[in-house]
Amino acid sequence: MPAQSVHYGQPDPTEPVVHELPPIRYEGDEVPVRLAVRRENDGSWRGRLIFGAADAEQTPATAEILFGDSETDLWQSVRDLREHHLRDLYRSLSE
Numbered sequence: 001m002p003a004q005s006v007h008y009g010q011p012d013p014t015e016p017v018v019h020e021l022p023p024i025r026y027e028g029d030e031v032p033v034r035l036a037v038r039r040e041n042d043g044s045w046r047g048r049l050i051f052g053a054a055d056a057e058q059t060p061a062t063a064e065i066l067f068g069d070s071e072t073d074l075w076q077s078v079r080d081l082r083e084h085h086l087r088d089l090y091r092s093l094s095e
Contacts, residue, residue, distance in 0.1 A: 014038055018050070021078070024086045031090060035078060036061075037071075045074040051090045060093035 016036040023030040034050040047066035052059040068074030 014041065016048075018054075021049075024051075024083050024090065026087055026090055033086060035066075037066075037074060039071070044069055045071050047074055047078065049086070049089060051093065060090065062089060062093065 016038040019035045019037065021033040021035055023032050025031075031051055032053055034054065035047050036050060037045060037047045039045055045068045046064040048062045048064045049066075050059050050061040066074055066077050068077055
């Protein structure tokens with residue numbers, strides 16, 4: 001009977017992992033941007049953008065609007081976003 005490998009301390013791949021992105025400028029202020037990424041059971045990847053400091057009481061966030069068949073595809077969709085897209089998303093969430 002083959003033994004199953006056990007990995008201790010490895011994160012659950014379906015739990016989101018948060019990555020820091022470069023901040024955006026909005027109305028003269030720098031707004032921190034983070035990306036919460038998680039893997040679906042089918043192997044696809046989903047992500048949502050979180051705006052504002054991690055320790056803030058309320059942080060505007062998108063739904064899981066970013067998608068990729070692989071992690072590489074998801075990150076490509078993030079790289080394709082320009083700062084004006086991020087500013088528009090932030091403005092729509094914060095006003």
